[in-house]
Amino acid sequence: xxxxLLGAVLAVAFSGxxxxxxxxxxxxxxxxKFERTLxxxxxxxxxxxxxxxxxxxxxIADVRGLPIPRDPELVRSRLARGIAELDTFATEDRDRGDxxxxxxxxxxxxxxxxxxxxxxxxxxxxxx
Numbered sequence: 652x653x654x655x656l657l658g659a660v661l662a663v664a665f666s667g668x669x670x671x672x673x674x675x676x677x678x679x680x681x682x683x684k685f686e687r688t689l690x691x692x693x694x695x696x697x698x699x700x701x702x703x704x705x706x707x708x709x710x711i712a713d714v715r716g717l718p719i720p721r722d723p724e725l726v727r728s729r730l731a732r733g734i735a736e737l738d739t740f741a742t743e744d745r746d747r748g749d750x751x752x753x754x755x756x757x758x759x760x761x762x763x764x765x766x767x768x769x770x771x772x773x774x775x776x777x778x779x
Contacts (some may be wrong), residue, residue: 675758676715680708684751685744690779695741703744706736707751714755721759730756731767750779 685703687693694700710733714726730752737748749768753775756765765772 674715675760676711676755679751679754679758680711680715684708685747688779691743691747695744699740699744703737703740703748706733707748709733710752711755711758714759723761723763726756726759726761727765727767730765734767746775746778749775 684707685694685700694703710729713729714721717725717729733752734749737745740748753765753767753772756767756772757776768775
């Protein structure tokens with residue numbers, strides 16, 4: 652009886668809006684970005700941060716809005732556009748943005764190489 656009750660409580664706890672919050676793309680979207688860490692000094696200038704956030708969060712939100720299962724070509728195309736938009740920023744900010752966008756590829760459920768970079772995805776992911 653306890654097992655059935657516990658199962659019912661867990662089913663209610665993990666359904667509805669909470670389910671959306673556990674979606675990997677939603678979690679990535681909600682994550683603070685371009686903040687100072689041990690390995691990253693934060694956005695190069697205060698005025699860069701809102702622009703960086705708009706590019707990265709916009710790409711993640713667009714990918715999240717695609718129908719499931721997501722078409723890898725559509726995801727790749729949208730992420731590639733974000734990568735191109737990051738091109739005018741400082742190297743560290745571009746690298747950080749690339750890291751977030753590659754994480755969006757993975758959060759979309761893809762485990763194959765993204766083809767977004769000239770180096771293997773793991774190299775980008777290991778930088779942060």
